[in-house]
Amino acid sequence: MTTHRAYWAVALAALIALPFVYRDPYHLHILVLILIWSFAYTSWSIMGRFGLVSLGHGGFMGVGAYVTALLWNHLGVSPWIGIPLSMMAAGVLAVVVAYPCFRFRITGHYFVLVTLALSGIVLQVITATRDYTGGSLGYTPDRTKGNQLLALQFDDKITWYLIALFVWLMGLLIWRWVDRSMSRYAMEAISDDEDAAAAAGVNVTFEKLKITLISALMTALAGALYCQYQMFISPDTVSGIAVSLQMVFAVIVGGVYVSLGPTVGAIITIMLAEILRISFGTKAVGWDNLVYGVLLVLFIIFLPKGILGSIIDRFKTRPERPVEKSVAKPVAP
Amino acid sequence: MQAFLDIFDIYLLEAVVNGILLGGVLALLALGLNLIFGVIDVTWICYAELVMIGMYGMYYLVQVFGFPYWAAAPITILLVAALGAALHFIVIAPLLTAPPINQLLATGGVLFILQSFATVAFGIDFRNLGIRLPVLALGDMHFSYSRLLSFAAALIGMVTVYLFMTRTYTGTAIRAISQDRQIMSLMGVDTRRLYVITSALGGALAGLAACLLVLQYDVHPFVGLSFGPITFLICVLGGLGNFIGGFIAAFVFAEIISLGGLFSDLEWGYVLAFAFFIVMMFIRPAGLFARRS
Numbered sequence A: 001m002t003t004h005r006a007y008w009a010v011a012l013a014a015l016i017a018l019p020f021v022y023r024d025p026y027h028l029h030i031l032v033l034i035l036i037w038s039f040a041y042t043s044w045s046i047m048g049r050f051g052l053v054s055l056g057h058g059g060f061m062g063v064g065a066y067v068t069a070l071l072w073n074h075l076g077v078s079p080w081i082g083i084p085l086s087m088m089a090a091g092v093l094a095v096v097v098a099y100p101c102f103r104f105r106i107t108g109h110y111f112v113l114v115t116l117a118l119s120g121i122v123l124q125v126i127t128a129t130r131d132y133t134g135g136s137l138g139y140t141p142d143r144t145k146g147n148q149l150l151a152l153q154f155d156d157k158i159t160w161y162l163i164a165l166f167v168w169l170m171g172l173l174i175w176r177w178v179d180r181s182m183s184r185y186a187m188e189a190i191s192d193d194e195d196a197a198a199a200a201g202v203n204v205t206f207e208k209l210k211i212t213l214i215s216a217l218m219t220a221l222a223g224a225l226y227c228q229y230q231m232f233i234s235p236d237t238v239s240g241i242a243v244s245l246q247m248v249f250a251v252i253v254g255g256v257y258v259s260l261g262p263t264v265g266a267i268i269t270i271m272l273a274e275i276l277r278i279s280f281g282t283k284a285v286g287w288d289n290l291v292y293g294v295l296l297v298l299f300i301i302f303l304p305k306g307i308l309g310s311i312i313d314r315f316k317t318r319p320e321r322p323v324e325k326s327v328a329k330p331v332a333p
Numbered sequence B: 001m002q003a004f005l006d007i008f009d010i011y012l013l014e015a016v017v018n019g020i021l022l023g024g025v026l027a028l029l030a031l032g033l034n035l036i037f038g039v040i041d042v043t044w045i046c047y048a049e050l051v052m053i054g055m056y057g058m059y060y061l062v063q064v065f066g067f068p069y070w071a072a073a074p075i076t077i078l079l080v081a082a083l084g085a086a087l088h089f090i091v092i093a094p095l096l097t098a099p100p101i102n103q104l105l106a107t108g109g110v111l112f113i114l115q116s117f118a119t120v121a122f123g124i125d126f127r128n129l130g131i132r133l134p135v136l137a138l139g140d141m142h143f144s145y146s147r148l149l150s151f152a153a154a155l156i157g158m159v160t161v162y163l164f165m166t167r168t169y170t171g172t173a174i175r176a177i178s179q180d181r182q183i184m185s186l187m188g189v190d191t192r193r194l195y196v197i198t199s200a201l202g203g204a205l206a207g208l209a210a211c212l213l214v215l216q217y218d219v220h221p222f223v224g225l226s227f228g229p230i231t232f233l234i235c236v237l238g239g240l241g242n243f244i245g246g247f248i249a250a251f252v253f254a255e256i257i258s259l260g261g262l263f264s265d266l267e268w269g270y271v272l273a274f275a276f277f278i279v280m281m282f283i284r285p286a287g288l289f290a291r292r293s
Helices: A002-022 A025-048 A055-073 A079-103 A110-129 A157-179 A182-192 A194-199 A204-230 A241-254 A261-284 A287-302 A307-316 B002-007 B012-039 B045-066 B067-094 B100-122 B145-167 B170-179 B181-186 B191-216 B224-238 B242-262 B265-284
Strands: B136-137 B141-144
Touching: A002 A157, A025 A055, A025 A157, A025 A204, A025 A241, A025 A261, A025 B265, A055 A079, A055 A110, A055 A204, A055 A241, A055 B181, A079 A110, A079 A204, A079 B265, A110 A241, A110 A287, A110 B100, A110 B224, A110 B265, A157 A204, A157 B067, A182 A194, A182 A204, A182 B181, A194 A204, A194 A287, A241 A261, A241 A287, A241 B100, A241 B224, A261 A287, A261 A307, A261 B265, A287 B067, A287 B100, B012 B045, B012 B141, B012 B170, B012 B191, B012 B224, B012 B242, B045 B067, B045 B100, B045 B191, B045 B224, B067 B100, B136 B145, B141 B145, B145 B170, B145 B191, B170 B181, B170 B191, B224 B265, B242 B265
Parallel strands: none
Antiparallel strands: B136 B141
């Protein structure tokens, strides 16, 4: 186990040292994007791995990004306060939608459709309040003339890289914490058979709500960070069904049952989009999503455990965790 | 009569009637989605995108190839029906034994494919048929013929499906299969054939909706997003697979959208509809017309 820790420490040190050694701004930019999106995808997988398939995460992300930016532009509230507020807003939204769903046992198809509608509605609200949010044209947080730290706006990529790295690590730690907590067993029991879990003394509504809330808060943070980094948000890039599906796609491609799966998914999707963009230029509009779509269908049919999940399965020889039924089950039970 | 009309705000009445007209098309969409869910137990997330492809089909047939509207409509309906059958063959059939969520996500992938295919093939410009139907003036109220036509055609479409389901052998088999999947295959019914027929029928309904919607709205690759989510809300509120529930819920939602749009922007109508939906979920979680089991 100690060697395992050592590997992690070395990898982490290398990741921290990277921007000081390698300074190419474009590559750093791609890395920051990968880290932020990895964090968003990780937060989706925290609930997605238990069969709580949400297509509403685009909505949470949009709330995170827009509330932070609106508070800054209209009220001058620093993102340091705005981000927690936006996370709270997303959390309230998550509870308002998820509580009746869980309380009244709305599962499976129903849950997916309700959350899908949620992300569609957040998109509509942003478009409808175009006087404040700029509607579908997008929105830019005002550039600060004062303290960069206070406004959470940094010009250099290295600072952003370190921030994104830190948040990404936090995301992995939360994933691990859930993975090792009692909640995991409760949630696995729930996803196998809700009635049986309830009969065994699991508070089904509470456990599901807890996981959903954690996931929504993290997603809102990802949205706010994306906004602060890119300094431009539009309903299409941070909210709506397309973003929600993009999250699902990346997580499934990477692997929903392994902690680094969403990260692998983010690396693959962002690299794919960038390669297409560089090689085809503006003609590439639409092509990346076309490739995503085809890959998503192919993965669900042929490789439901994702790339990383399948690789780990193949090399896993440890006797204490054989490929049992619950692990071998594809995507969501 | 005039005194009676004066009691009501004339705009309110107009909005109510327009809501009913909108409800017809929404009910058609909900019927298609419910049919597929009821029979195959799959939710096509990409249903509204099939409509979008159908709208492009209409646009190209009418504007580019010069077909008259009445000739282009059947071709479009057949085209989208074929697309529905193909969707079943290529994506759903290999996943029939997979968990339901996987099937649903796979159709999510198809949503991506259709949207970006439209972006790549047709561009992101807004397009329309260039057909402007006259407006019917009734007292001080104005109703566009395109809406009246859509409503009538949607009703005819729904009645046709109803007759097909109740009067034909295949329709009876489809209704039976939605009651019990296992038993029907034991009874010697070819479920695979029925699944393809149902998918084609669902596609045909999407095609019909496309022919009607293209009269009222411009088509662009993301047009599906403007009525897709609301269709899902309708189906959930009516109870997935419940045809009557979906039908009534469609009109309830259409009224909310239309009246909400009267007092503010159309988007607020959608927001209001969503708020209503959440409240209803607390009151009747299994849909408006769920039977108590």
